[in-house]
Amino acid sequence: MKIIPIFLPYAGCKHRCVFCDQFGATGEAKRPSPEEIKNKITNYLKTSKEYEVAFYGGTFTGLPKEVQKIYLKTVSEWFGKGVKLIRVSTRPDEIDEEMADFLKLHGVKIVEIGAQSMFDDVLEASKRGHTSEDVKNAIKILKGRGFTVGVHLMIGLPESSREKDLRSAEILSELGVDIARIHPTLVFKGAELYKMMKKGEYKPLNIEEAIDRSSEMTIILEERGVRVVRLGLYIPEDQRENIAAGPYHPSFGDIVRSRIVRKLVENLSIKRIEVDKNHESWVYGHGNREIFRKVGVKILKGDKLLFDELDYEKTLRVYRSRS
Numbered sequence: 001m002k003i004i005p006i007f008l009p010y011a012g013c014k015h016r017c018v019f020c021d022q023f024g025a026t027g028e029a030k031r032p033s034p035e036e037i038k039n040k041i042t043n044y045l046k047t048s049k050e051y052e053v054a055f056y057g058g059t060f061t062g063l064p065k066e067v068q069k070i071y072l073k074t075v076s077e078w079f080g081k082g083v084k085l086i087r088v089s090t091r092p093d094e095i096d097e098e099m100a101d102f103l104k105l106h107g108v109k110i111v112e113i114g115a116q117s118m119f120d121d122v123l124e125a126s127k128r129g130h131t132s133e134d135v136k137n138a139i140k141i142l143k144g145r146g147f148t149v150g151v152h153l154m155i156g157l158p159e160s161s162r163e164k165d166l167r168s169a170e171i172l173s174e175l176g177v178d179i180a181r182i183h184p185t186l187v188f189k190g191a192e193l194y195k196m197m198k199k200g201e202y203k204p205l206n207i208e209e210a211i212d213r214s215s216e217m218t219i220i221l222e223e224r225g226v227r228v229v230r231l232g233l234y235i236p237e238d239q240r241e242n243i244a245a246g247p248y249h250p251s252f253g254d255i256v257r258s259r260i261v262r263k264l265v266e267n268l269s270i271k272r273i274e275v276d277k278n279h280e281s282w283v284y285g286h287g288n289r290e291i292f293r294k295v296g297v298k299i300l301k302g303d304k305l306l307f308d309e310l311d312y313e314k315t316l317r318v319y320r321s322r323s
């Protein structure tokens, strides 16, 4: 299902995490009014019949309830007229039983939580202001009420390591989350992390380590049934000058998928690959040419294939996870 994104920069955030610069990353400084949201939905519905509306970019449940209600009611007017469901992003410490019930009552079906890491020293050094226990509690509350639960994970945060990032993916998959996004930590000029880096208190990951670490985390998550729906931040072209350092690449997700295909082929004696035309680059791209010599590749028409039904012995079907 296609998504209508509604971006609410810093909405409901009570303090600032060291890596965060939403203005620098998106160029969006203003929250849309209900009228602007209505216009956006009307325009999107001209091009497709079914949509999900997603509130991104802040701490939705940190907003006063009256404000949340205005946003949710604005969207729920379209239920039955093209909008199928609502998704919100928030922080784990802004979810409790009462808030989960409130979201459910107002038509929210998917809640994405900024977990970032499951190690408290990493969360503290990043000034997240919550603990890994808060993440566990929020997931438990939401899963218990039947929400689809997503998590955002970051790699290369201050005090983190390869082992901690991989273990965070493992812990979250064991907690039964449904969806994950993995973002390498970037240093934006407007973020506190920039000052930390200049003082020598933070060193960003290099691109090779970011790709490899993300590929390992994706394998961990997808093996356990978690859909990884985004790898790397989308930064509009005119905002990229705001990135001071860090492992940014506009095709980061594609490169990670290629790395995963290569690892699976090399480690699991894959004999044949089936890939849909839209994702050929996952097989052929980014230094993967040599795998042609070892395996047969069948390109399929259409966009149906996803990354499941792995017959590890003979066939790896390369397909795309969907949210």
Ligand code: SF4
Pocket (backbone or CB within 6 Å): 010, 013, 015, 016, 017, 020, 021, 022, 057, 058, 059, 091, 114
């Ligand atoms: S990372 Fe999320 S919680 Fe932290 S300041 Fe940015 S939007 Fe708010």
